[in-house]
Amino acid sequence: MRRSEPGRMDNDTPPLIVDIDGTLTDESRAIDPRVMPVLREWPARVVIATGKAMPFPIALCEFLGIERTVVAENGGVVFVEATDELRLEGDHEAALAVGEAYRDLGHDLGFGQVDLANRWRETELVVSLDQPLEPLEDLAATRGLVVLDTGFAYHVTDPVVDKGTGLEAVCAELDLAPETFLAVGDSVNDAQMFDLAGEAVAVANADETALERADRVTDGTYGDGFLEAVAPYRE
């Protein structure tokens, strides 16, 4: 087995862009602890790309002890610690207006009063999967937004951003090429980063879109799938 020092750039190992929910976590959003040393010791750049709000991937990087290079809110938020760059893009006002109109129809976002899912969100809005989808899609469409079902939440998102535009923004900051990346993910919100990456791997629990857009599909699900996806680069 080849050993590399943590943080050292290694020409043999591609930079990695990886999704959180469904890829590093199981269906209950609990992280598979076996992924931690892999991310921590990855000898090239690691980008955490998620539909979650920025505090979640930032905290993940911080607790892992890796540089904070993050695409959050499905591309609406990009943060690159190395260049101290924060980019916010997407029509947050429109997303909030969709939420208001959805509530006016008698629906609820489904995350309670405190709403940790939306509390720190800066560019999009999320609605719980147990709430009705159709009125949400109708309201989003009237404001030029789309609804993404990640299997974890409905995201009311501006289609000008996605994890692909997020990857491009990170690459522009760090002078990297998207096609050098290994991408690992599980759902429709990973499709555009899959298209740009040199190798895209879907874990076995991935949705139809992610399976179609991947170059490789693992046999294992969730954390097992992630470990399998990166295994060729760790031998």
Ligand SMILES: O=C(O)COP(=O)(O)O
């Ligand atoms: O927030 C979600 O719904 C999904 O998050 P993910 O992009 O990390 O899988």
Ligand SMILES: [Mg+2]
């Ligand atoms: Mg996911």
